[in-house]
Amino acid sequence: MLPYFTREFGNAASRTHVFGWRAEAAVELARERLAHGIGARDAREVVFTSGATESNNLALLGAAAAQRGRRDHLVCVATEHASVLEPCRALARGGFALTELPVDRAGLVDPADVARAITDRTVLVSVMWANNEIGVIQPIEAIARVCRERGVLVHCDAAQAVGKLPLDAAASGVDLLSFTAHKLYGPKGVGALYVRSGRPRVRLEPILHGGGHEAGLRAGTLPVPLIVGFATALELALAEREPEALRLAALRDRLLARLRAGLSGVFLNGDAERRLPGNLNVGFAGVDADALLAGMPELALSSGSACSSAKPGPSHVLKALGLPDDAVRASIRIGLGRTNTIEEVDAAAERIIGEVNALRAAKGAESRTEPAA
Numbered sequence: 467m468l469p470y471f472t473r474e475f476g477n478a479a480s481r482t483h484v485f486g487w488r489a490e491a492a493v494e495l496a497r498e499r500l501a502h503g504i505g506a507r508d509a510r511e512v513v514f515t516s517g518a519t520e521s522n523n524l525a526l527l528g529a530a531a532a533q534r535g536r537r538d539h540l541v542c543v544a545t546e547h548a549s550v551l552e553p554c555r556a557l558a559r560g561g562f563a564l565t566e567l568p569v570d571r572a573g574l575v576d577p578a579d580v581a582r583a584i585t586d587r588t589v590l591v592s593v594m595w596a597n598n599e600i601g602v603i604q605p606i607e608a609i610a611r612v613c614r615e616r617g618v619l620v621h622c623d624a625a626q627a628v629g630k631l632p633l634d635a636a637a638s639g640v641d642l643l644s645f646t647a648h649k650l651y652g653p654k655g656v657g658a659l660y661v662r663s664g665r666p667r668v669r670l671e672p673i674l675h676g677g678g679h680e681a682g683l684r685a686g687t688l689p690v691p692l693i694v695g696f697a698t699a700l701e702l703a704l705a706e707r708e709p710e711a712l713r714l715a716a717l718r719d720r721l722l723a724r725l726r727a728g729l730s731g732v733f734l735n736g737d738a739e740r741r742l743p744g745n746l747n748v749g750f751a752g753v754d755a756d757a758l759l760a761g762m763p764e765l766a767l768s769s770g771s772a773c774s775s776a777k778p779g780p781s782h783v784l785k786a787l788g789l790p791d792d793a794v795r796a797s798i799r800i801g802l803g804r805t806n807t808i809e810e811v812d813a814a815a816e817r818i819i820g821e822v823n824a825l826r827a828a829k830g831a832e833s834r835t836e837p838a839a
Contacts, residue, residue, distance in 0.1 A: 467653065467698075470691040478688045479679060489690045496697035500658060503700040504624075504645065505634030508663050513680045514688055517657035518625035519549040521644035522592075524659055524684065525621045526553040528670035529590045529642070530562060539563040539587040543575050543594065543604075544786040550592050550623055551782075563587070569786055572737035573602035581612045590619040590642075595627035599783040599799050600736030601745025603631065610639030619668060625649050625657075629703030630711065630742060635660050641668050647692065651804060652699030656692035659683075714802050715743035717811050721800065722746060724815035729822055735784060735797055747784075749797035750822045752829060758798060761821045765814055768799050 470492060478493045480486025494509070501509040515521045530540065542554050544566045551566075558564040565583045569575050580591060591613050596603045606622055613620040621642040627633055628645040635643050646657035661668050661683070676685040703710075726732045731751030750758070755769040769781065784794040802811070 467691040467695040496693045499697040513659045515657045518644045518646035521659035522549040525642040531671035532669035533589045537589040541565045541583045541591040545783045577608040584616045588618045592621040595624040600747045601742035602736045603740045647696035650699040650703045653692045653695045711743040721811045728819035744802040746800040
């Protein structure tokens, strides 16, 4: 990325001088590398955005605008990221019908439920490839087949899946797929939307206007250094994806085993098998997750989505699983990544066990205290 911050500082949209040409060449090479990495058939199917949130908004709002007056129904899943749920709900406030599909106790949506939800007015179905909170991997290919049979677009938020799971955009049958660099250890502030080419054509209206960039789908000067870093990050992630997935799954399982060995009342949220290798979402009976996290600020843990942290409240994902309120409030999300070691996992387990025991002891002492007369 460094040369494109300094000596190669041209604007990729400048067509009249060599500085712009070199910037454009870097962008187009990155586009080709990203397309190859996600299994797109054509590099032009990759549209650059500021991240998965914008990609999701472009897919949903853009498809709805392109079909307004002809189709006015959207389908999504109750456990979707806020950047899918909120645009869908905004469209519903503007006159669209919206169906939010339930999930089972493991967090999975049934493709048969998708089929039943589709009507002749349905514009698009949006289903997350892998959940950001509970790591559950949805049956995307089966859902895409249902949508294709009914002539409905299928969009997939794949921010958590790209670079971590076997993923082929073209083979999966999805029409639109959102992904982002920072989930791959790339730079923050850049993402992309895969827009399938061919027939039937995927029609989108832009949500940003002002320059006709990205084949008219996304106006704005392209951040060349970020795009270059995005492509490199994906290639690095894919080069080590399989051994890293095995390593992370082993660390995740070790962490869960140590927590269960040291504590009673530990429960796993989400399917035990169909989940991201580095995701662990666990609850501790009788413990308030916010109090638990407050006691361990040196550990980067959360009680929900990082993108929702500005909106306090129980996790909508855990509530969609049908968990009682006390179980929702007792749950934390743990993400394991490339730099984590066995020693760190063991230390984190001991730290969590100690804090859970302290909170339970304090709660027990409080419950035994007689109220003042």
